[in-house]
Amino acid sequence: QSVLTQPPSASGTPGQRVTISCSGSSSNIGSNTVNWYQQLPGTAPKLLIYSNSQRPSGVPDRFSGSKSGTSASLAISGLQSDDEADYYCAAWDDSLNGWVFGGGTKLTVL
């Protein structure tokens, strides 16, 4: 059972917009920034969004993040087949004194 809650799966067709939610509590998302990681099949995770909504250089602006209260979300617009991957949210938890991850969401492009 992960501290942060994500839907296990999401799907969309090419060109569509999908969102992935991440729910936490006051000790993690409620008091710290949220980061998102993308893990393509068979590869190491890669930073996708940091500080709730910032994109590292090289990440397309099709990817966007937001946070409100104790929840966050990742939006992917103009869905492409290359976006098929597992997506994880993460945040520092002040009570656990460590980072916590969501269980991951497997995105399928139909």
Place this chain on the structure above:
Amino acid sequence: EVQLLESGGGLVQPGGSLRLSCAASGFTFSSYAMSWVRQAPGKGLEWVSAISGSGGSTFYVDSVEGRFTISRDNSKNTLYLQINSLRAEDTAVYYCAKTSGFGVVGYFFDNWGQGTLVTVSS
């Protein structure tokens, strides 16, 4: 270019020990906190441990406290994870991850290694 290269994984019996290493290059190693994150087969990511840039502060997930020890040698640009009293549930790919700042709180993992597989089995 930041590079993180893990080594030291392998097959070990329950109760055994291993030392994982992560050789870093392409950045000023001592200026950044580092972490270990693991992923059990077919499962999600789990943060395991972190260490500040100086090595003066360390953090662990409860499930490994007392069994795992994180350390770093800034003169060798190398991060370590000593793992003792291994259990079947420690079987995972262990990733080395660079944190975006000297400390831990408020930062994020901006670079990851390719991982090293630890298998605990008799």
